[in-house]
Amino acid sequence: MLTIDYAKYDALIFDMDGTLVDSMPAHLSAWEQALLKQQLPVHIDFVAQRGGMPTLKIAEQYQQHFKVSIDGERLLQDKRAGFDALWQKVSRIDASCQLLAEFQQTKKLGLGTGAERVNMQRIISNLDLAQYFEAMVCAEDVQAHKPEPDTFLQVAKQLAAAPQRCLVFEDTPFGLQAAHNAGMDCVLVKDMKLDAFMAVNS
Template identity: 30%
Template sequence: MNDTANNLEDRAWSAFELSDRAFEAVIFDCDGTLADTACIHYRAFRNALSEQDIALPADWYGERTGYSRAMIFDAIRADFHVKFDDAAIAHRAEQLYVDMIDDVAPVDPVAAIARRLYGSVPIAVASAGQRKIVEATLRSIGIEGLFDQIVTVEDVPHGKPEPDLFLLAAKKLGVAPRACLVFEDSDEGMEAAKRADMEAIDVRPVLTRTPEWQKRSFS
């Protein structure tokens, strides 16, 4: 590992105050936490829906980036009074997302923490996304191999803010929920961690003051 990577890990460790925390395992959200995917997901949904003559405003989507796909679809129907086939839009959006996968960037401070923890404590991803997309995202930014477990919304009855994802990740890691530390970037994820009886770090305040973090741009 070069000096630049070491310095980033050291700065991230300090910024998240990890020296003062006790934990036996760490669980990371994916979208917005490990990977800066919001604009890519938005473009994929926007373009898929536009093929059905449905407009998806950027500011509307930006306020719901912690939502699962099912929640997004329900909200679109409720707010814009439109009809569409969930499976067809989801499939098309997945195709479009994969086509743009090279535009996904790591959230460097959080990815640096995952790299630092690799091999020292069990670490997992617990994401409200679909497994195919989550794994492709992690692979695209070069960190898929760091994680002992990857849990997605397809593995549980309920997504965030219910605790199911985090509880399953802890179970698969073989660590009690109370001994897990969570990294999250959404209100729904923070609530899910609370319901799972896990300590959680909201990465948003740290990222907004970290030079390496690039703000999302929906376009």
């Protein structure tokens, strides 16, 4: 059981995919289908490690890393279509969601996700999570996405919380990097559990 001193923080900021909700299997399945439609090699771990980045940004890095040619707009549309068929199977990650109820009255709660607004809104609504958040920031709300700090800094600004008094919950290396770039401590979520506390200066 991970021990965290929550008294140090005024605000808790949660990533969505893979942190609050178990959506990564659906996202990765949609990615695999979209890659196969262009007869591209499937390196799904490369995609998984970039959770929190917009699809086109991942596609750009995928193209450069594996030296393949990707029709980005087509991949984006195919990936969206694949996820559209699967999103209703997305479920809560209890270890993270329980914190929302526990701290709803005593902490400011925010959501900072790289998901598109349509996905954020329908998943949060479907799983009855919107009630907990005073601020929600998605891909369309920032110019620079994770691992840049903008998403989390925007949430902190909307919550009127100092970055050093915010604790981020994330599930990917890029999300952790974004939190630390924002000057925020971070809890990593892995295998549906709160797995590790990563202080910004550690």
